[in-house]
Amino acid sequence: MIGFIGGGNMAEAIIKGIKDMASHHIKDIFVSEPSKQRRLYIESTYAVSTTDNNKELAAKADIIVIAVKPQIISALAEELASVDISNKTLVSIAAGVSISYLRQALKTANVIRVMPNTPALVLKGMSVIAAAEGVSPQTLEVVTNIFSSIGKTLILPEAQMDAVTAVSGSGPAFVAFFIQSMIAGGISLGLDAQTASVLALQTLAGTSELLCQRSPEDVIKMVSSPGGTTVAGLKVMQESDAAGLIANVLRAAATRSAELNIKITGQ
Ligand SMILES: NC(=O)c1ccc[n+]([C@@H]2O[C@H](COP(=O)([O-])OP(=O)(O)OC[C@H]3O[C@@H](n4cnc5c(N)ncnc54)[C@H](OP(=O)(O)O)[C@@H]3O)[C@@H](O)[C@H]2O)c1
Incomplete structure (x- = not known):
C-alpha cells in the first residue's frame, strides 16, 4: 500500500x-x-x-x-x-x-x-x-x-x-512569467488580450514540441533571417544580457533552496 x-x-x-x-x-x-x-x-x-x-x-x-x-x-x-x-x-x-x-x-x-x-x-x-x-x-x-x-x-x-529546484521546480513560474510578459507586450503593440494570449500560448506549446526534436540553437537559427525581425528582437536580448538575467534568476532560486534546507533542518 x-x-x-x-x-x-x-x-x-x-x-x-x-x-x-x-x-x-x-x-x-x-x-x-x-x-x-x-x-x-x-x-x-x-x-x-x-x-x-x-x-x-x-x-x-x-x-x-x-x-x-x-x-x-x-x-x-x-x-x-x-x-x-x-x-x-x-x-x-x-x-x-x-x-x-x-x-x-x-x-x-x-x-x-x-x-x-x-x-x-x-x-x-x-x-x-x-x-x-x-x-x-x-x-x-x-x-x-x-x-x-x-x-x-x-x-x-x-x-x-538545489540546481534542480531552480530549473525544473521553480521553472514553470519563470516560463509563465515570460509568457505573461509576451502577452503584455502583445497588448502594448495593439492586440486585444485574448488574441495576445492565444498567440503567446500556442507559440509556447509549438516551440516546446519543436525543442524536443531540435536544439535551442537550431530553433533560433531557423527563425532568424539576416536583417529580419527576429534578429532585431534578439539584439535587444543580447544587449540587455537577458541570458545573464536568467542565470541570476536561477542562481537566486538555487541559493534560496539551500537556505531553506538549513532553516528547516538546521543542517
Ligand atoms: N506544488 C509544486 O509545484 C511542488 C513542486 C515540488 C515539490 N512540492 C512539494 O510538495 C509538497 C506539497 O506541496 P503542494 O503544492 O501539494 O501543497 P498543498 O497543496 O498545500 O498540500 C499540502 C497538504 O497537506 C495538508 N496538511 C497540512 N498539515 C498536515 C498534516 N499535519 N498532516 C497531513 N496533512 C497535512 C494540507 O492540508 P490543509 O490545506 O488543510 O492545511 C494540504 O492539503 C511541499 O512540500 C512542496 O515543497 C511542490
Whole structure:
C-alpha cells in the first residue's frame, strides 16, 4: 500500500497518475489529510481511502509519501515518533528537506527524495529522484515508476537538488512569467488580450514540441533571417544580457533552496 501524508495539489497529481496508469502494480492508495472537505473530494474523485490520522497511515502503508509543506515536517516527525517506520520506504517531495534530516528525524534509512514540478498536474511533470545510500534498486524502481506516471523522471545525486529546484521546480513560474510578459507586450503593440494570449500560448506549446526534436540553437537559427525581425528582437536580448538575467534568476532560486534546507533542518 502507498500512503500519502498530505492530500494537496502534488499528492493529487501523483494519485491521478497512478490511477491513470493501468499497468501499475499499486492497488491500494491511502491518504491522510486534515481537511474533511478535501478528504471527501479525494475519496470521491479517485476512489481511495482517506484518514485524518497520520499515525494510522504510517502504520499501514509500505511506501509513505510525505506531501506536506516543508515547514510541517519537524512537527510530523514528532507526531510519528511512536510509530515504527524503520522497515518502510519513505518518499519525500518536500522542497529543501535533505535525506540526512529525513533519515534522522523519521528514523528510517530507506529514504528517497523527489523534486516533482507543477506540470505533473497535467501529467507532464519533471521529477528528479535522489535515493539515500543503501536503498535497493528494486525500491528505487518502484518509486521511479510511480513518478513516471506523472511525466519524466531522472535519477541524480542529492547534491544537485538545489540546481534542480531552480530549473525544473521553480521553472514553470519563470516560463509563465515570460509568457505573461509576451502577452503584455502583445497588448502594448495593439492586440486585444485574448488574441495576445492565444498567440503567446500556442507559440509556447509549438516551440516546446519543436525543442524536443531540435536544439535551442537550431530553433533560433531557423527563425532568424539576416536583417529580419527576429534578429532585431534578439539584439535587444543580447544587449540587455537577458541570458545573464536568467542565470541570476536561477542562481537566486538555487541559493534560496539551500537556505531553506538549513532553516528547516538546521543542517
Ligand atoms: N506544488 C509544486 O509545484 C511542488 C513542486 C515540488 C515539490 N512540492 C512539494 O510538495 C509538497 C506539497 O506541496 P503542494 O503544492 O501539494 O501543497 P498543498 O497543496 O498545500 O498540500 C499540502 C497538504 O497537506 C495538508 N496538511 C497540512 N498539515 C498536515 C498534516 N499535519 N498532516 C497531513 N496533512 C497535512 C494540507 O492540508 P490543509 O490545506 O488543510 O492545511 C494540504 O492539503 C511541499 O512540500 C512542496 O515543497 C511542490
